Amino acid sequence: MSPNHVTELVELLQLERLEDNLFRGQSRDIGTRFVFGGQVLGQALAAAQQTVDPMREAHSLHAYFLRAGDIEAPIVYSVERTRDGGSFSSRRVVAIQHGQPILNGSISFQEPEQGVEHQTTMPEVPLPEDLEPMRHLPPEELARLPVKLQRWLGIDGPFEFRQVWPRDDMHPVKRPPIQHIWFRLTAPIDDAAILHRALLAYASDFHLIGTATLPHGISYMTRNVQMASLDHALWFHRPFRVDEWLLYSFDSPTAQGGRGLARGQIFSRDGRLVASTAQEGLIRVRNG
Template sequence: MSQANPAQSDSVLADLLDLERLEENLYRGQSPVTTWQRVFGGQVVAQSLVAAQRTVPPGRFVHSLHGYFMRPGDTKVPIVFQVERLRDGRSFSTRNVRAIQHGEPIFIMAASFQIEEEGFEHQDVMPDVPPPEELVASDIMNDAEHAPAPIRNYWKRERPIELRPVDLDQFLWRKKRSPRQSIWIRGNGVPPKGRAYQTAFLSYMSDMTLLDTTLYPHESSVFSDGIQGASLDHAVWFHRPFDISDWLLYVHESPSANGARGLAYGKIFARDGTLVASVAQEGLIRLNENVRPFYE
């Protein structure tokens, strides 16, 4: 994390990611008060990264993380993060993190850090979409009034992340669509400065809305009573720094769903078109009995 004190920031997310140090390589994090029955996966990913960052030599920045969700997180108790220092080489450092509750791991993650180096450069081109200023947030709230109860409840509660979908009909699962979507995302409040918080923020938001894309062709949602949905694994590759106070475009695509699992890829662009990160996730999308289309 940045050396800036998150308590001096207006960012709710910054406070959430400010872990308490218990002992060498051992940290404790909290969960926000919420009506959700389990901890949001992006929170555990981001807090695990923060724990790992605090054990890495200065001047080394995360370039990738790979994690598996083992058990649902309990929002009522703290999470303990145990860091294992696997390697510190001349250019790279590797860390393993176990997020623990009730004596059992709920998430395990490996993360790799690198000194800054120069080399070959190329990247994908950002899709041509309307800017976030043309996608008024209040429209989402108004349209969500006609959405199912889980959607309405989600949009009415306070969140550390603001979303502006490029295609609102797609986002609200109104009709059968292709397994693709694009969403502008930014944090609420004034974030702390520094690359460490920047990557932790991106890790948090990278788990939002990604699994939804696997269900668009099937006229369903992770909010549906007919779907048992959960993230199974999560990977992020960090390519370039970005301005954390501005909007990011999160582009999703799902190439496959099979065996009660859905696979989704994500690309995260800065407003100026810079590709800042890539994401991959497989999730459980188990069909329960008597499932019906989401808007039936």
């Protein structure tokens, strides 16, 4: 795996400042039809962070995906400095393409402080070294897919994933809506906590809403299935590094009305709960 993918992703999160509260980010074609939602989340967080006292750390992000992003066009991020209080700062971010908002987000920052502490226990799962890396499709199967999908499934990205319970998205079978996946960047990066949070925001969009499809024997590759993320929530709890193994534990408590809800907990290798996520997504199964 080449560190070039990691360098490209880190550069993607280095936004150009156009004005005090206006930033521009580029888009990266990773083989998806539209801009990957995690890219917009990571860039929105990076934009908001540039308007906040660097001593204040992001602790929560809530965003709505409004339109599909155009891979061929840059994205402009407009940041509203909603409030700077004694301990917390709030920012509203709008991501804009072609004059239209594609994402609305709210992000809260806090100065570090001590307080009561507890957490849930990390699931007992095999260590990443005891699991096989996710494998590419055989060339003959890959060749039968659309070109865009071939690129998505046929290249190594900046993150490595190892599934506790591997799943074949080409031939999905029904199973409970729970999964555990280890992940990390494929190359080391510097220590800046701001960068690690932006990269976790990017990675937090992988595999999340797909958890809601598990009981139904479908996936994003099923021909008559339409899927799209509708919103995304992310809470940062404790320090972490994305270039070290993290366990992403997912569950989906419900699906109804053409929508599915998925939740995630992200643990460090030593069992610390470092972040939590939630996402609702569109899941439509069309007849015929």
